[in-house]
Amino acid sequence: MSGEKKKKMIKTIKIDVDNCNGCRACEAICSAFHATPKYSSNNPARSRIRVVRDPLKDVFVPVFAGEYTAAECMARDKYVIDGRQYDECAFCRASCPSRDLFKEPDSGLPLKCDLCEDLEDPSLEEPLCVQWCLSDALTYEEREEEVEEEEEPLDELEIGLESLADRYGLEKIMDTLARMSESKKG
Numbered sequence: 535m536s537g538e539k540k541k542k543m544i545k546t547i548k549i550d551v552d553n554c555n556g557c558r559a560c561e562a563i564c565s566a567f568h569a570t571p572k573y574s575s576n577n578p579a580r581s582r583i584r585v586v587r588d589p590l591k592d593v594f595v596p597v598f599a600g601e602y603t604a605a606e607c608m609a610r611d612k613y614v615i616d617g618r619q620y621d622e623c624a625f626c627r628a629s630c631p632s633r634d635l636f637k638e639p640d641s642g643l644p645l646k647c648d649l650c651e652d653l654e655d656p657s658l659e660e661p662l663c664v665q666w667c668l669s670d671a672l673t674y675e676e677r678e679e680e681v682e683e684e685e686e687p688l689d690e691l692e693i694g695l696e697s698l699a700d701r702y703g704l705e706k707i708m709d710t711l712a713r714m715s716e717s718k719k720g
């Protein structure tokens with residue numbers, strides 16, 4: 535069955551690894567922008583971009599937080615590029631059970647790059663990590679493409695709830711919500 539076609543804006547952050555100097559300004563501004571309230575704190579552990587760094591070998595590779603996954607891969611991957619060996623899973627974008635990367639440090643909830651899209655303030659012309667990258671390692675591009683009609687992707691709240699349900703079970707989450715709702719009424 536062929537679906538309806540529709541126009542879709544494809545948004546891309548292009549990473550030029552050769553230009554990255556490992557300054558981590560991208561991590562700082564990302565965590566500050568997503569703090570509550572906004573800009574109230576700056577903790578790179580909460581960033582949705584992490585820079586794989588090995589200054590002695592002059593290795594700096596920005597990696598953006600991608601999808602949440604409830605299960606880890608069956609095997610680890612390990613890259614060797616130009617004779618340099620990188621850590622296991624170094625370039626993986628997933629928030630996954632095998633490591634702490636791309637998880638909110640206090641709650642353990644998954645973090646995912648949202649391109650700094652802010653429904654309350656849609657005025658940002660470019661994602662903040664791109665704006666703060668003074669070395670042009672990150673550049674933002676938009677283009678329109680015709681694509682098949684697809685289901686709406688899960689938003690951040692749904693992804694968070696899915697990860698809580700994976701951890702505690704859906705029944706417990708529902709019971710807790712019901713209890714919270716009762717206590718609010720009372």
Ligand code: SF4
Nearest residue numbers: 554555557558560667
């Ligand atoms: S701000 Fe740019 S140069 Fe600095 S670490 Fe991030 S990507 Fe690399």
Ligand code: SF4
Nearest residue numbers: 564647649650661663
């Ligand atoms: S685009 Fe925004 S949310 Fe994504 S890594 Fe950059 S600063 Fe963070």
